[in-house]
Amino acid sequence: MLALKELLNxxxxxxxxxxxxGLVVALTMLMSAMSExxxxxxxxxxxxxxxxxxVFQGDTQLALERSLLSAESVSAVAExxxxxxxxxxxxxxxxxxxxxxxxxxxxxxGAGGDEASFDARLFGLxxxxxxxxxxxxxxxxxxxxxxxxxxxxxxxxxxxxxxxxLTPIGRELTVVGFTENRRYIMVPTFYVDMPTWEDIYLxxxxxxxxxxxxxxxxxxxxGSQQPPAEGxxxxxxxxxxxxxxxxxxxxxxxELEGNLGAGxxxxxxxxxxxxxxxxxxxxxxxxxIQWVSLIIGALFIGVFFYITTLHKTxxxxxxxxxxxxxxxxYRQLLIQIAVLVxxxxxxxxxxxxxxxxxxxxxxxxxxxxxxWGLSLLAVYVMALVGSFFSLHTILRVDPAxxxxxxxx
Amino acid sequence: xxxxxxxAISKRYGEGHTAVTALEQVSFALEAGQLLxxxxxxxxxxxxxxxxxxxLLHPTSGEVRVGGQSVAEAQxxxxxxxxxxxxxxxxxxxxxxxxxxxxxxxxxxxxxxxxRGEDRARADGLLEEFGLAxxxxxxxxxxxxxxxxxxxxxxxxxxEPQLMLxxxxxxxxxxxxxxQVVELLRxxxxxxxxxxxxxxxxxxxAAHADQVIRLLDGRVxxxxxxxxxxxxx
Ligand SMILES: Nc1ncnc2c1ncn2[C@@H]1O[C@H](COP(=O)(O)OP(=O)(O)O)[C@@H](O)[C@H]1O
Ligand SMILES: [Mg+2]
Numbered sequence: 270m271l272a273l274k275e276l277l278n279x280x281x282x283x284x285x286x287x288x289x290x291g292l293v294v295a296l297t298m299l300m301s302a303m304s305e306x307x308x309x310x311x312x313x314x315x316x317x318x319x320x321x322x323x324v325f326q327g328d329t330q331l332a333l334e335r336s337l338l339s340a341e342s343v344s345a346v347a348e349x350x351x352x353x354x355x356x357x358x359x360x361x362x363x364x365x366x367x368x369x370x371x372x373x374x375x376x377x378x379g380a381g382g383d384e385a386s387f388d389a390r391l392f393g394l395x396x397x398x399x400x401x402x403x404x405x406x407x408x409x410x411x412x413x414x415x416x417x418x419x420x421x422x423x424x425x426x427x428x429x430x431x432x433x434x435l436t437p438i439g440r441e442l443t444v445v446g447f448t449e450n451r452r453y454i455m456v457p458t459f460y461v462d463m464p465t466w467e468d469i470y471l472x473x474x475x476x477x478x479x480x481x482x483x484x485x486x487x488x489x490x491x492g493s494q495q496p497p498a499e500g501x502x503x504x505x506x507x508x509x510x511x512x513x514x515x516x517x518x519x520x521x522x523x524e525l526e527g528n529l530g531a532g533x534x535x536x537x538x539x540x541x542x543x544x545x546x547x548x549x550x551x552x553x554x555x556x557x558i559q560w561v562s563l564i565i566g567a568l569f570i571g572v573f574f575y576i577t578t579l580h581k582t583x584x585x586x587x588x589x590x591x592x593x594x595x596x597x598x599y600r601q602l603l604i605q606i607a608v609l610v611x612x613x614x615x616x617x618x619x620x621x622x623x624x625x626x627x628x629x630x631x632x633x634x635x636x637x638x639x640x641w642g643l644s645l646l647a648v649y650v651m652a653l654v655g656s657f658f659s660l661h662t663i664l665r666v667d668p669a670x671x672x673x674x675x676x677x
Numbered sequence: 678x679x680x681x682x683x684x685a686i687s688k689r690y691g692e693g694h695t696a697v698t699a700l701e702q703v704s705f706a707l708e709a710g711q712l713l714x715x716x717x718x719x720x721x722x723x724x725x726x727x728x729x730x731x732x733l734l735h736p737t738s739g740e741v742r743v744g745g746q747s748v749a750e751a752q753x754x755x756x757x758x759x760x761x762x763x764x765x766x767x768x769x770x771x772x773x774x775x776x777x778x779x780x781x782x783x784x785x786x787x788x789x790x791x792x793r794g795e796d797r798a799r800a801d802g803l804l805e806e807f808g809l810a811x812x813x814x815x816x817x818x819x820x821x822x823x824x825x826x827x828x829x830x831x832x833x834x835x836x837e838p839q840l841m842l843x844x845x846x847x848x849x850x851x852x853x854x855x856x857q858v859v860e861l862l863r864x865x866x867x868x869x870x871x872x873x874x875x876x877x878x879x880x881x882x883a884a885h886a887d888q889v890i891r892l893l894d895g896r897v898x899x900x901x902x903x904x905x906x907x908x909x910x
Binding site: 277586593667671 | 724727728757759760767768771773776784787788789816844
């Protein structure tokens with residue numbers, strides 16, 4: 270096989286270019302896996318909610334952080350025409366210390382400053398617990414004060430059966446199970462029942478007032494008049510951040526938004542996931558990087574073979590004079606490109622798997638066979654496009670020049 | 678009937694007042710098994726003539742016939758015709774550098790479809806005959822100039838051509854080796870009944886040929902060009 274013999278003859282040259290293209294392939298694969306991982310890590314909790322539509326408070330741009338629906342709103346949504354089924358979902362930001370620090374509790378100071386404490390997100394679910402894929406722990410919903418946690422929290426030392434304390438609010442959660450791909454904003458994510466969420470949400474939202482109300486406000490500055498938490502809690506009872514709904518057949522999220530009237534925003538979980546937190550820009554950026562690196566890879570291959578082809582126009586002319594057709598010569602080139610891209614793809618896959626394996630699990634890395642397949646396909650297609658430059662040269666070479674030694 | 682008929686070939690490059698007339702009304706005929714030496718100084722039109730006979734270049738007027746068939750009318754742009762009927766020895770050989778001597782020979786049947794057992798036997802026979810058997814596995818860069826040229830001649834014989842075209846066979850070799858190659862060529866041609874057109878600027882080669890024509894400025898002349906010591910080919 271002529272094409273392969275030529276490749277083997279120029280092992281170093283072809284090897285280097287295969288390595289260069291392999292690095293580019295690795296880059297696109299890493300980008301694909303990381304952007305997939307980034308999207309799952311950023312929005313898994315939101316985008317994977319089992320629902321046809323998510324109902325947010327109006328004017329919140331589909332942001333969980335800003336949306337708060339009162340108990341009346343929640344039941345209004347549930348009873349709205351077109352809604353088959355509904356359950357409330359709560360969201361809160363929390364600070365977690367892996368183990369309950371006994372002495373801190375004893376001194377009545379649950380405040381942070383503990384180096385081991387980390388940022389986390391809390392989700393309350395009002396049902397549909399089977400939607401959380403369970404990778405560890407018992408199936409079934411958690412009880413009060415219990416949590417199912419995204420498995421990446423294990424990196425922060427959280428284990429099954431652990432009791433973590435939430436600072437500075439002094440609440441505790443016992444880990445009864447682990448789920449996966451259900452993170453939010455890349456931080457460990459805890460799932461609890463709605464009463465537990467409500468308690469923690471209120472405590473977080475109202476800050477230290479709960480403690481102050483229970484008689485620990487001695488060191489408040491003179492004249493400071495913060496309302497006691499007890500006065501507010503009843504007003505917020507039964508509220509949720511959003512409502513996840515199952516729509517009747519043929520009802521669209523937009524129709525539901527129309528039915529609900531002002532004060533609500535409705536979107537599919539997928540759309541909601543891409544709203545806020547700069548998600549749409551992030552997706553654009555990672556897609557952009559993938560495309561740019563694919564194009565660079567294609568240019569590498571295209572230019573490399575173009576230069577190689579230009580260098581051997583004499584040989585091509587001789588082959589043509591000996592009776593080789595353009596089809597034959599182009600096929601040889603395509604075989605070489607296919608071999609090179611395949612070697613490069615293998616190098617790229619090897620490198621990206623290696624890189625992926627050495628990444629901590631919290632790092633967003635989620636290799637998708639489909640994404641990688643598409644990257645590879647794109648490299649092949651781009652290389653094919655690059656080969657057209659060489660084809661142009663092959664077509665142009667005049668076999669008569671083989672007899673000529675460039676005397677003119 | 679002559680195997681090769683060259684009938685009133687003219688070739689003009691370019692147009693208008695920049696046009697160059699490379700060949701003017703060149704005619705000759707060759708019987709099977711004959712070796713023709715085309716002599717002439719550099720720029721006299723030798724390569725142009727060879728290219729036209731090979732079907733690689735179209736004459737401005739005139740016709741070339743091989744075995745009674747017009748080269749210009751050969752099917753497939755003449756590529757198939759060349760693969761089956763013509764063997765070319767290029768001035769700088771054009772051996773494929775990444776193929777061994779033997780593989781360079783087998784390239785000919787390869788380009789014509791597939792390499793059969795008989796092709797391999799033929800290649801080995803030619804390598805043996807040309808004293809290249811011990812070098813069969815070597816690539817051209819490892820061979821001497823003389824060996825390379827013998828590989829090029831053997832390759833041109835692979836398809837058992839009716840017609841062999843040889844461009845400046847002595848330009849890369851010293852006189853002694855040059856004569857050896859031409860003698861080898863002549864033995865092959867006579868032995869096989871192949872017709873050969875050999876182009877050279879070296880007047881001494883005339884002695885080895887069955888027939889000689891001399892070119893000067895694209896025309897056939899009947900006396901050697903004088904005063905032209907051009908050796909560049
Ligand atoms: N492709 C070309 N375009 C224009 N002029 C050419 C071309 N090829 C050859 N010539 C001219 O035709 C003449 C004959 O050239 P050539 O056949 O190469 O002579 P030789 O092989 O005897 O040296 C020269 O004057 C050369 O400059
Ligand atoms: Mg010449």
